[in-house]
Amino acid sequence: MTLPIETHLLQACVSEPIKPVLDNVVTFGAGHFYVSQSDKGEMVMGGDLDGYNSYAQRGNLPTLQHVLTEGIAMMPFLSKLKMLRTWGGIMDMSMDGSPIIDKTHIEGLYLNCGWCYGGFKATPASGWTFAHTIAQDRVHELNAGYSLNRFNTGHLIDEKGLGTKTWIS
Ligand SMILES: Cc1cc2nc3c(=O)[nH]c(=O)nc-3n(C[C@H](O)[C@H](O)[C@H](O)COP(=O)(O)OP(=O)(O)OC[C@H]3O[C@@H](n4cnc5c(N)ncnc54)[C@H](O)[C@@H]3O)c2cc1C
Numbered sequence: 001m002t003l004p005i006e007t008h009l010l011q012a013c014v015s016e017p018i019k020p021v022l023d024n025v026v027t028f029g030a031g032h033f034y035v036s037q038s039d040k041g042e043m044v045m046g047g048d049l050d051g052y053n054s055y056a057q058r059g060n061l062p063t064l065q066h067v068l069t070e071g072i073a074m075m076p077f078l079s080k081l082k083m084l085r086t087w088g089g090i091m092d093m094s095m096d097g098s099p100i101i102d103k104t105h106i107e108g109l110y111l112n113c114g115w116c117y118g119g120f121k122a123t124p125a126s127g128w129t130f131a132h133t134i135a136q137d138r139v140h141e142l143n144a145g146y147s148l149n150r151f152n153t154g155h156l157i158d159e160k161g162l163g164t165k166t167w168i169s
Pocket residue numbers: 010011012046087088089090091112113114115116117118119120121122
């Protein structure tokens with residue numbers, strides 16, 4: 001099956017631990033940056049895709065510099081912190097930035113993919129609607145919009161999901 005999915009890289013990074021300064025997640029809406037503080041005190045940060053297709057599971061430093069520049073614009077104290085580690089993972093980016101949770105034309109084969117940046121925070125709803133779809137062999141009303149066919153009919157999901165061309169949204 002040909003899927004409307006591209007594989008992109010996304011990096012995240014973690015600073016040395018500091019005393020509590022942040023008790024929620026803050027995002028930089030003018031660009032793309034997010035930060036939260038872990039229980040251990042580390043600042044956990046990330047942002048934009050690296051911007052090219054790859055399965056390499058490692059990112060490049062210019063992207064990290066770009067992302068952290070946005071963070072420092074918002075919270076200048078971040079520039080004082082030493083970085084402990086960075087990592088890159090692969091993102092299954094759909095064309096409208098929203099996932100596909102659906103049956104396929106192959107009996108017994110179901111799709112739950114295209115989660116882009118947000119796959120683990122959505123796990124409860126994703127798991128619940130997907131379990132319903134598999135058990136009943138039909139989509140639940142809550143995942144009806146997340147069909148594979150929307151990319152054929154043009155009924156893309158118009159929300160702030162960030163697709164592969166993040167600068168367009
Ligand atoms: C740096 C980074 C930061 C992120 N931050 C967030 C965040 O803050 N919040 C959030 O909600 N989401 C975040 N995500 C996204 C989230 O991690 C993904 O959306 C989520 O993990 C996707 O879950 P999945 O089960 O669909 O796929 P995956 O977690 O990728 O699982 C797919 C599994 O299939 C296995 N596999 C692949 N090929 C085969 C094969 N041929 N045979 C058998 N097994 C195979 C893989 O090894 C893997 O274990 C982040 C991702 C990255 C990379």
